Amino acid sequence: MSSRTKVWFSENGALVALVVLAVALSLLSSDFLSVSNLLNVGVQAAVTAILAFGATFVIITAGIDLSVGSVAALSAITLAYLSTTSGLPWPLATVIALAVGVVCGLANAALIAYGKLPPFIATLAMLGIARGLALVISQGSPIAMPDAVSHVGDTIGGYLPIPVIVMVVMGLIAAVILNRTYPGRAMYAIGGNEEAARLSGIKVNRQKLVTYALSGGFAAVAGIVLASRLASAQPQAAAGYELDAIAAVVIGGASLSGGKGRAFGTFVGALILAVLRNGLNLLSVSAFWQQVVIGVVIALAVLVDTLRRRSSN
Amino acid sequence: MSEEILRVEGLRKRFPGVLALDGVDLSLRTGEVHVLLGENGAGKSTLIKMLSGAYHPDEGRILLDGQPVEVRTAGDAQRLGIATIYQEFNLVPELTVGENLALGRPPRRFGFIDVKAMHRQARELLDRVGLDLDPRRRIGTLGIARMQMVEIAKALALNARVLIMDEPTAVLTTSEVDKLFSIVRQLRDEGVAIVFITHHLEEIAQIGDRVTVLRDGRSVAEVPANTAEDELVRLMVGRPIDQQYPREPEQPGRALLKVSGLGRRGAFDDVSFEVRAGEVVGLAGLVGAGRTEVARAIFGADRYDTGEVTVDGRPLPAGDIHAAMAAGLGLVPEDRKGQGLVLGADIAENLGLVTLGDASHGGFVDRSGQRKAAAKVAGQLGVRMSGLGQEVRTLSGGNQQKVVIGKWLLADVSVLILDEPTRGIDVGAKVEIYQLINSLTASGHAVLMISSDLPEVIGMSDRVLVMARGRLVGELPAGEATQDTVMALAVTEVEGTRVQ
């Protein structure tokens, strides 16, 4: 192998793994490669991927956001409650729902940047607070989503699912933010060496606000997509999804110690998780064993990545 | 003549994009100080990392006492009696001095760490290097010079037969260098073989016995340490250097930076001076005199309790880096690994860090413009790299330093504060940096330079300020600043005490 192909392979390990996985599954199950199944995989991946794009920002800054699942639920509940129960016009309700996500993110960041709480603790608190608020507002029961918004869960022309489109758009937005904008580049610097970033004139606290606000905003979008698919907002929706999101980011090649990560990698990471679940379903592996397999895959992905990094020295 | 203890034959090492070592031979005898000399990126650190088990050679042999040995891990090196002080520190900032000194083999009692014994051993080691420090102090609170002395103490604890020191004097002032040299001489007389890397040529004759010169990954000469400096430079760079300190003084203009009565409890007190357009003002003093603290306070990186900083007549708010930068201040910090670089990011990214805001329009960064600017400054500074996309972590120490300076050269600053700017930079590249300082002052900018390298402060400054124990104790115009006059001021006992 030439050294350029070697570099490509080592930077796109997750993509290679995804292709290998897909080929293996298409050999094992004739249903896997059907268009309808693949689109189904896309829909399954969408919510995780959107959450994970938001988590990518945070993880690049060497932070962590455990609250995204709860924030997703809170945003969806807010939307459903405001439009269905309170009768607000749906566009306004949607804007408020997105704002709720952003505000949750800002609250996280304020605790982290100004309160000097470790991100793990601040967002763990928000995980409880947002979930609790979702339960309080909904009084514990699902609320129907307004019809107009529920179309987000539909398909275009009967086959192209809108959640997949939303996922791709959010992925592109994340990629542009990370690669082309000031906050994106600042995230890499802060995660790589916060003190060097500060001494280079980057307003670290302000950029953390932006980072967690983005994570909250992305979580709100994910929550709305999820609720639209189910046609109702559920206070317990997306529980535990934060872990899938973090797993997708890490499988995609980001480092929890910060400074590394790409939107495309995260996208591939989310697809790997979805393909794996789908394949295990097709092969009728029990849901209990699926958890084991997915745990092993996460460990393997990170292990392979660390070994690769070490051997490149 | 003493016997050969370590021999290196035909060592080669390739990294992605560079052939770092291309056939290196080295012969080391017991009881000698063997200097490794070479430009930044010549392969000195790579060579010693293969002796310490950090890297493994692609080709070639290492012989110890005439027997070929494999040094695969740091543990192997320790068993073979090889101890290494790396160019970049390997201390854990969150742990205390005592804990760092005992790392990996703390004294135990009933299975628990024996803290008392640990601190006693730490004190003995610190005494040996002449460092008056509380072993309970956290490493992260020390400046880099003290960290360097702790590293040296740590290596002494291993009682090695071969001691390798990668640029131990880069951050030390004269008095610590003297202390270090007396330790080195003592070890040498006890029969320890010492490999010593330095970019300070005058140290070679003082401490060395023989010199091996590396150029582009090859060992090109082995000469006695009393070889003339000019000849050493020629061997190392391939051409002579006419003038080591090419300062071209300008007519000073208006005061750009004015510091009045600056003080912070326990660090520095009543510091007042000004730096005028076109001037290079040197700030000399012993380690711990408070030079770095003052620089950081001026730049807004730390707070201060009393006094005022004005730039071009406008007062700066305390502790606000952004305001300082907006007013035209810049700071090249002393600790490149901890404060200067994002090690995991590439060269272009690091060079563009300070100008990230200027290169952004409506939130979007002009990355191709940034790359062009980075390419230009990397060329000016002669950064030896495989490309702008190379991770800064894998650059040689001196080339990393060039990147830290480079990112500030790209910014449009009116007063640049340089804290140990040429730390670890080779003689040729130093002259390039001095030329850049000249062109800064020629275009009306001002430079405040902190340096522990006395010939450098004296050779490049138009005025030298001297600090001792947190206070300014004197000022010398260029004509009167000599090593003796500066040192005499630097050891002044200041009335009133200052917290260590």
Ligand SMILES: Nc1ncnc2c1ncn2[C@@H]1O[C@H](COP(=O)(O)OP(=O)(O)OP(=O)(O)O)[C@@H](O)[C@H]1O
């Ligand atoms: N891990 C690595 N990956 C890629 N290149 C590397 C790595 N380590 C060193 N290099 C390259 O090998 C060359 C030699 O580096 P080395 O650190 O040995 O230089 P040096 O002589 O110690 O220089 P200095 O005086 O600046 O410390 C440099 O071009 C450097 O970029």
Ligand SMILES: [Mg+2]
């Ligand atoms: Mg080196």
